[in-house]
Amino acid sequence: MKALAHSPESAQKLSGDNVQVVIGDVRNDEDVRDFMQGVTSLFMLTPPAEDQVEVQNKLVDAAVESGVDSIVKLSVYTAADDSPCGFSRWHVVNDRYIAASGLDYTILHPHSFMQSMAVQFAGRIRANGIMEAAVRPDAGITMIDVRDVGAVAAQVLLENNHQNETILITGPEEVTYSGCAAQVAEALDTSIEYRKVSVDEARANFVADGVPGWVADSLVGLHFMYDTGLLNPRIDTVRRFTGRPARTFSDYLADNLADWR
Incomplete structure (x- = not known):
């Protein structure tokens, strides 16, 4: 197994038995070509960026040129041309590019x-005990633990028989933002108030916290979808691929409470 990391810190997180970690830049054509040598199946995950479509499409081109057989790409469940979330609009462009590449893909x-x-x-909760978002307190969201996403991705790569499929991955329950605040408050033995605010207020909060404007725009786009109940399915994909149920928000919180302190 080979992994491309963008920094020594990331490389350390990816290191492990039978893993060859290469430090490189996905925007550097030479780094990418060198990394692709000997790769047969590519798992593609890049961080959100304003040039995301260009970066990911170039990775697909490099995979084709290097003789890679298949790509497993981590996209987003909201990927659509008309999505209010910028991340989602960018992902669907690359999803289609992969499908048209001639490679097997998932x-x-x-x-x-x-x-x-x-x-x-967490930052604002620590500062004032308040959680604010442009989402109804009772809007259910079937959010997923990233560890379960990784487990499904690993099985897809190992099984290598899900060619030309799109696989939806959700959590096992609908979690509300008010319910999230209540669970975190109980776990921390403190009081947290959840408030629904306007989209403009939610965006201003993110920007005040140092989030770039283009990221804040995508985040409040997601808030809009949560608030209106758009695209909120529940599918038992994790159990189908791993043989165990997906983690609940309570499970996640028990293992990650330090992130909220």
């Missing part, structure tokens, strides 16, 4: 990550 569409909740809200 596209993974995970729901929103449980781990992203702490990234978005």
Whole structure:
């Protein structure tokens, strides 16, 4: 197994038995070509970026040129041309590019990550005990633990028999933002108030916390979809691929409470 990491810190996280970690830049054509040598199946995951479509399409081109047989790509469940979330609009462009590449492919569409909740809200909760978002308190979201996404991706790569499929991955339950706040409060033995705010207020909060404007725009686009109940399926993909149920938000919280402290 070979992994391309963008920094020594990332390389350390990816290191393990039978893993050859290469440090390189996905925007550097030479780094990418060198990495692709000997690769037969490519798992593609790149961080959100304003040039995401260009970066990911170039990775597909490099895979074709290097003789890679198949691609498993981590996309998003909201991928669509008309999505209010910029990330989702970018992903669907690359999803189609992969499908037209001639390579065997599997596209993974995970729901929103449980781990992203702490990234978005823990700082303000620590500061004032308040969690604010442009989402109804009772809006159910079938969010998924990233560890379960990784487990499904690993099985897809190992089984190598899901060619030209798109696989939706969701959590086992509908979690509300108010319920999330209540569970975190109980686990921390503190009080957390959940408030629904306007889209403009939610965006301003993210920007004030140092989030780039283009990222804040995508985050409040997701909030809109949660608030309106769009695209909120529940499918037992994790059990189908791993033989065990997907982790609940309570399971996630028990293992990641330090992220909220």
